[in-house]
Amino acid sequence: MDTLTFLIDRFDGTDSWRQRYEIPYKPGMTVLACLIHIKERLDPTLNFTASCRSAICGACAVRVNGHALLACDTMVDNLLRIWGEGALGVSPLGNARVVSDLVVAWEEKVERLRLARPGLDAKPEFSAQKGCRQAPADMQAIARQWDCILCGSCASECNKLTDSEKDFLEPFIFTHAARYAGDSRSAVPMRHVEAMLEHGLWKCVHCMECVTKCPKHIRPGEDIAAMRHMAVEAGHTDGPGPRHAEAFRTDLGATGRLNEVKLVPRTEGLVSAATKHLPFTLRMFAKGKLGVVEAARLFMADNPPVENIDGLRKVLAAERSPS
Amino acid sequence: MKYAFFPGCVLHAAAKEALSSTLAVAEKLGMELVEIPGWSCCGASHVQDVDPEAALVANARNLALAENMGLPVVTACSTCALMLRQARATLLAGAMGRANARLAEIGLRFTGASEVVHFLWLLADASEQWTRKVERPLDHLRVAPFYGCHTVRPPEIMGYESHLNPQSLERIIRACGATPVAIPERLRCCGFHAVFPAEHTAMRMTASAVTSAARAGADCLLTPCPLCHMQLDMYQPDALSAACGETPVPVLHLVQLVGQALGLTAKTMGLGRHIVDARPVLKAAAGSCG
Ligand code: FES
Numbered sequence: 211m212d213t214l215t216f217l218i219d220r221f222d223g224t225d226s227w228r229q230r231y232e233i234p235y236k237p238g239m240t241v242l243a244c245l246i247h248i249k250e251r252l253d254p255t256l257n258f259t260a261s262c263r264s265a266i267c268g269a270c271a272v273r274v275n276g277h278a279l280l281a282c283d284t285m286v287d288n289l290l291r292i293w294g295e296g297a298l299g300v301s302p303l304g305n306a307r308v309v310s311d312l313v314v315a316w317e318e319k320v321e322r323l324r325l326a327r328p329g330l331d332a333k334p335e336f337s338a339q340k341g342c343r344q345a346p347a348d349m350q351a352i353a354r355q356w357d358c359i360l361c362g363s364c365a366s367e368c369n370k371l372t373d374s375e376k377d378f379l380e381p382f383i384f385t386h387a388a389r390y391a392g393d394s395r396s397a398v399p400m401r402h403v404e405a406m407l408e409h410g411l412w413k414c415v416h417c418m419e420c421v422t423k424c425p426k427h428i429r430p431g432e433d434i435a436a437m438r439h440m441a442v443e444a445g446h447t448d449g450p451g452p453r454h455a456e457a458f459r460t461d462l463g464a465t466g467r468l469n470e471v472k473l474v475p476r477t478e479g480l481v482s483a484a485t486k487h488l489p490f491t492l493r494m495f496a497k498g499k500l501g502v503v504e505a506a507r508l509f510m511a512d513n514p515p516v517e518n519i520d521g522l523r524k525v526l527a528a529e530r531s532p533s
Numbered sequence: 534m535k536y537a538f539f540p541g542c543v544l545h546a547a548a549k550e551a552l553s554s555t556l557a558v559a560e561k562l563g564m565e566l567v568e569i570p571g572w573s574c575c576g577a578s579h580v581q582d583v584d585p586e587a588a589l590v591a592n593a594r595n596l597a598l599a600e601n602m603g604l605p606v607v608t609a610c611s612t613c614a615l616m617l618r619q620a621r622a623t624l625l626a627g628a629m630g631r632a633n634a635r636l637a638e639i640g641l642r643f644t645g646a647s648e649v650v651h652f653l654w655l656l657a658d659a660s661e662q663w664t665r666k667v668e669r670p671l672d673h674l675r676v677a678p679f680y681g682c683h684t685v686r687p688p689e690i691m692g693y694e695s696h697l698n699p700q701s702l703e704r705i706i707r708a709c710g711a712t713p714v715a716i717p718e719r720l721r722c723c724g725f726h727a728v729f730p731a732e733h734t735a736m737r738m739t740a741s742a743v744t745s746a747a748r749a750g751a752d753c754l755l756t757p758c759p760l761c762h763m764q765l766d767m768y769q770p771d772a773l774s775a776a777c778g779e780t781p782v783p784v785l786h787l788v789q790l791v792g793q794a795l796g797l798t799a800k801t802m803g804l805g806r807h808i809v810d811a812r813p814v815l816k817a818a819a820g821s822c823g
Binding site: 421459 | 542572573576578581682687688730734737768770
């Protein structure tokens with residue numbers, strides 16, 4: 211192959227178009243090297259951001275064929291192996307306001323980041339004189355979260371954010387909250403968790419895009435799960451999210467298997483199950499997805515317990531008893 | 534080849550048709566699936582939110598039960614596959630000691646001997662062999678593959694194929710004689726895991742996949758995950774009513790498409806159990822649906 215073809219999404223503040231560029235192929239080029247080649251040799255009007263060229267500053271994240279990546283840390287050869295030798299589409303990060311071509315705005319994201327109350331409020335035993343030291347293991351517990359370079363890749367394909375950013379935040383914001391909530395030196399870990407509870411902590415759809423796209427291998431989805439656990443432990447057990455998760459835990463200890471008939475009333479309450487979900491339930495009966503007798507049995511009683519249920523109950527956390 | 538089969542809760546409940554289809558397809562292909570005695574719920578990507586240790590230990594127990602059978606594990610649910618593979622990776626990365634301390638109380642031990650694979654991967658790997666057994670080529674069927682998040686993500690845990698451009702479903706669709714139809718939602722989320730806490734989001738996601746499939750001229754959607762199937766099929770009327778009367782699109786379980794091509798009967802595959810009936814499009818495509 212002699213030529214690389216890029217189809218780049220352009221935006222000049224008013225008009226949007228897709229522009230084709232061809233550059234000579236050389237093995238071992240990064241996506242950023244290609245963008246720089248285009249800007250220096252073919253089209254000085256193409257805008258993108260980059261600085262460190264070492265996967266540290268987070269400025270160069272773009273989407274290739276719809277997937278976020280760091281342009282400076284991605285070899286074109288690897289992309290050609292995945293998609294074949296056709297043109298590569300380059301576009302700005304998703305779930306972001308585009309300023310110009312591949313450049314997205316960060317002002318509003320930084321404002322939203324403030325919602326996590328980032329910043330450490332240290333325990334009273336620490337002082338300017340004594341310092342604020344922590345054990346290596348405690349530091350390791352949040353080391354991954356501290357690796358965030360604010361590149362925005364985790365947010366680009368976040369399925370929840372694409373649907374609506376009104377009741378959810380960029381995954382890296384949850385990670386920032388988690389790094390303070392999980393800091394052994396913090397006097398107020400729940401401050402960050404409670405802030406996230408107000409901004410969609412239970413609305414993550416588990417699509418795993420953030421975990422997949424983070425170039426630093428941070429796992430915002432796991433940070434969300436960890437803060438949900440902290441919230442539940444602190445008594446924030448109301449709402450469909452925690453009740454839904456708890457229903458699965460209850461069934462695990464009770465019979466070992468999910469009771470799908472009790473899931474809706476346990477999550478949303480009996481009234482909602484009997485009214486709002488009635489058309490759904492009738493549809494299930496009509497198509498034989500669920501037998502009426504079977505449903506009545508599952509509602510009044512439960513699944514038969516799995517073989518060796520006592521063993522299962524024994525190995526699950528001792529302090530929780532099945533309800 | 535013999536496998537320890539982890540059906541997961543849904544195959545014994547709302548997706549019984551996926552259970553019968555999986556077992557029948559496996560039999561046709563000469564695979565023996567032996568259900569793991571005493572398997573429990575994998576945690577369904579929810580239990581870790583309230584009790585992460587319980588989720589880990591339950592799966593350590595599931596894997597130890599399979600190891601006792603001396604067989605690799607196969608599951609036909611993408612979330613089960615992710616939960617089991619994630620737990621296995623966590624256990625092997627250092628959590629094994631504390632999990633085994635618990636398991637020792639009931640005479641079990643996790644060693645990591647049993648790999649966990651998705652039934653999709655077995656079908657994709659063997660497609661060149663079983664395509665010769667196709668009795669009913671689905672020549673006129675246009676199928677929109679919908680992978681489901683947990684089928685491919687996160688790649689460190691799932692890793693069977695590129696998460697950016699997976700091709701296993703396309704390969705299987707072609708092996709059945711049918712034609713894959715690409716939709717923008719191919720790798721996106723169906724909404725299932727947040728259908729209660731983020732109901733409107735979930736419904737819009739579902740509507741979007743269905744609408745794209747209809748507009749792309751697909752006869753049906755295809756998914757290897759029974760949870761995606763529940764969301765895309767069972768909730769489709771709700772999702773479409775919110776999306777103002779778009780055309781319904783039937784949703785096939787992966788194993789039903791393969792079963793249809795291999796000549797299984799509609800009854801075996803539980804084709805009557807879908808909310809959006811898939812039998813008319815299968816009939817139109819192959820002349821008969823058993
Ligand atoms: S240029 Fe700094 S991360 Fe790529």
